[in-house]
Amino acid sequence: MDKMSYSEIVDMAKLMRLKMLEISYNCASSTHLGGGLSMTEMMACLYARILRHDKKNPRWEGRDRFILSKGHGVLGYFSALVSAGIISDEIYNTFQTNESDLIAHPVMNLNLSIESSNGSLGQGLSMAVGIALAAKKKNAAFTTYVLMGDGECNEGSVWEAVMSAGQLHLDNLVAMVDYNKFQSDGVADQIMNLGDLANKFRAFGWDAHDIDGHNIIELVNSLEAPKVEGKPRVIVANTIKGKGVSFMEGNNEWHHNRLTKANFDLAVAEVSNSAITLER
Amino acid sequence: MFDITPTNARQWSRLGSRGVFGQAILAVAENNPEMIVISADLGNSSGLDRFKKTYPDKFLNIGIAEQNMIGVASGLAKEGFNVFATSFAPFISMRASEQIRMNLGYMEMNVKAVAIGSGISMAFLGNSHYGIEDAAVMRSIPNLTVVSPADCAEIFKVVEAASKFKGPMYIRLTGAVNNPPVYTEDYQFEIGRAITLKEGYDINIVACGTMVYESLEAAKILEEQGISVGVVNMHTIKPLDAQVINKIIRKSKLLVTIEEHSVIGGLGSAVAEYACQFKDIPPQLRLGLPDAFGKTGEYRYLLEKYGLVGSKIAENIKIFFNNLKC
Numbered sequence: 001m002d003k004m005s006y007s008e009i010v011d012m013a014k015l016m017r018l019k020m021l022e023i024s025y026n027c028a029s030s031t032h033l034g035g036g037l038s039m040t041e042m043m044a045c046l047y048a049r050i051l052r053h054d055k056k057n058p059r060w061e062g063r064d065r066f067i068l069s070k071g072h073g074v075l076g077y078f079s080a081l082v083s084a085g086i087i088s089d090e091i092y093n094t095f096q097t098n099e100s101d102l103i104a105h106p107v108m109n110l111n112l113s114i115e116s117s118n119g120s121l122g123q124g125l126s127m128a129v130g131i132a133l134a135a136k137k138k139n140a141a142f143t144t145y146v147l148m149g150d151g152e153c154n155e156g157s158v159w160e161a162v163m164s165a166g167q168l169h170l171d172n173l174v175a176m177v178d179y180n181k182f183q184s185d186g187v188a189d190q191i192m193n194l195g196d197l198a199n200k201f202r203a204f205g206w207d208a209h210d211i212d213g214h215n216i217i218e219l220v221n222s223l224e225a226p227k228v229e230g231k232p233r234v235i236v237a238n239t240i241k242g243k244g245v246s247f248m249e250g251n252n253e254w255h256h257n258r259l260t261k262a263n264f265d266l267a268v269a270e271v272s273n274s275a276i277t278l279e280r
Numbered sequence: 281m282f283d284i285t286p287t288n289a290r291q292w293s294r295l296g297s298r299g300v301f302g303q304a305i306l307a308v309a310e311n312n313p314e315m316i317v318i319s320a321d322l323g324n325s326s327g328l329d330r331f332k333k334t335y336p337d338k339f340l341n342i343g344i345a346e347q348n349m350i351g352v353a354s355g356l357a358k359e360g361f362n363v364f365a366t367s368f369a370p371f372i373s374m375r376a377s378e379q380i381r382m383n384l385g386y387m388e389m390n391v392k393a394v395a396i397g398s399g400i401s402m403a404f405l406g407n408s409h410y411g412i413e414d415a416a417v418m419r420s421i422p423n424l425t426v427v428s429p430a431d432c433a434e435i436f437k438v439v440e441a442a443s444k445f446k447g448p449m450y451i452r453l454t455g456a457v458n459n460p461p462v463y464t465e466d467y468q469f470e471i472g473r474a475i476t477l478k479e480g481y482d483i484n485i486v487a488c489g490t491m492v493y494e495s496l497e498a499a500k501i502l503e504e505q506g507i508s509v510g511v512v513n514m515h516t517i518k519p520l521d522a523q524v525i526n527k528i529i530r531k532s533k534l535l536v537t538i539e540e541h542s543v544i545g546g547l548g549s550a551v552a553e554y555a556c557q558f559k560d561i562p563p564q565l566r567l568g569l570p571d572a573f574g575k576t577g578e579y580r581y582l583l584e585k586y587g588l589v590g591s592k593i594a595e596n597i598k599i600f601f602n603n604l605k606c
Binding site for chain 1: 316340343348354357359378379387
């Protein structure tokens with residue numbers, strides 16, 4: 001796989017946002033746009049540069065594993081898979097149609113590079129711990145990546161998994177938290193304040209990176225940094241929910257909502273003329 | 281790997297279901313390099329102390345975290361390991377029921393969830409530790425096979441079969457130490473195939489777990505009173521062996537189901553749900569634990585209190601049967 005440059009990843013993120021808006025509008029129902037848009041740069045970095053995969057052979061044994069634990073983030077996930085050429089436009093455009101393989105939460109489908117079924121929050125990291133542990137036991141070289149939401153970290157099972165990954169010294173496991181500071185009902189710290197999330201992971205034996213989750217350079221640097229022996233890595237990515245669309249940014253009405261024609265046109269115009277560049 | 285003989289059966293009975301589970305998993309692991317056993321900090325209580333000494337690389341104590349245990353088990357299974365995840369019945373079946381639903385049901389991961397001490401064998405540990413709803417919860421999850429061995433010999437059979445079975449399974453271990461054996465010689469065992477232990481023409485009893493032995497005892501008593509009673513060991517609660525049910529409902533005046541589980545949602549419900557589609561079926565008496573959190577006591581005391589010993593079962597069946605005749 002050719003690794004994309006930083007500026008190419010910026011372009012991929014823009015394309016992903018346009019793709020998300022397009023299928024959201026076309027499927028004519030509510031979608032999770034806010035959390036899809038906040039994770040865009042994280043997913044672009046993973047699929048453009050970090051994950052080892054073979055799009056001709058999605059089941060390749062040596063592939064890195066990726067699990068989307070915040071299952072409602074499928075817009076950010078599927079738009080990355082289509083932009084990276086792993087799933088076709090034809091399949092992508094079936095999103096939320098009857099009998100489609102692509103619905104509002106991931107359904108395990110190894111032929112489409114979807115490693116696990118999710119949707120019930122707080123479960124992805126546990127499975128990722130099991131996969132990473134299996135890799136250690138088999139002496140397999142792949143890395144397991146998992147993307148979680150900050151609201152998801154309200155679930156106790158997340159912390160069971162965090163504890164176990166530290167205890168098992170899984171330095172082949174990378175968790176990313178889309179820390180956009182909103183959850184379904186509103187502002188996260190007014191509902192269940194997570195505080196200094198990176199330090200909470202550190203306290204359980206993790207190598208924690210606290211970064212700007214829309215900054216490609218910071219994302220790539222923290223993903224490509226040499227691993228710390230015996231420690232799983234977490235990237236707490238500070239993001240903006242609805243990033244890239246002015247009327248969605250920080251507006252939790254777009255956690256799950258439906259685009260009108262006017263919304264759609266405005267959002268597409270804003271993303272097309274995006275000021276999001278390679279921030280330094 | 282193991283021989284079912286009268287002597288072994290007696291020894292296993294003294295060891296009890298947990299100790300025998302530990303022996304069985306130890307024996308099976310020998311020829312199964314991909315096996316991993318996970319405990320949520322109940323390794324010793326689950327009879328796994330020898331296993332963890334013998335196979336430290338195949339054993340994992342994930343801590344007191346059943347939800348994470350199922351997730352980790354599924355990740356290991358996804359990468360090709362043959363995983364047995366164990367804990368006490370209510371904690372694995374209900375604390376982690378949604379993880380079982382997502383990972384074992386929805387994704388069909390090859391994990392065997394083993395419920396130690398199901399039913400009321402936890403005695404004075406009380407209702408918090410009883411597994412009286414577990415079959416009901418697990419049975420309702422799509423893709424999950426639910427198995428409850430009748431005695432210690434059958435625990436060997438189930439563990440061996442489960443280790444070769446590709447797919448998710450819930451294994452419900454009932455009984456404590458000194459539960460009498462059903463099997464004292466070798467027999468054919470297959471997941472999903474019920475075993476007719478005794479043919480009968482008036483009444484047929486369908487039982488699982490510890491209640492198989494008690495049903496045989498009840499059948500003996502009733503036979504002495506001139507009533508012909510059949511007994512089926514329905515060790516696989518899901519999928520139910522429809523062939524056997526089809527056969528016995530045609531020749532019974534009364535169908536009885538018995539289980540060390542709530543009368544709601546377990547084997548009795550499974551049989552009733554299946555049988556109700558037919559015309560002219562016999563009535564069904566569902567025996568089991570009442571829908572209640574009662575006072576607790578010694579295991580044997582509780583079995584007697586709830587009418588789950590041979591003599592009480594016979595008595596209750598007879599009363600019901602006689603009333604039917606009126």
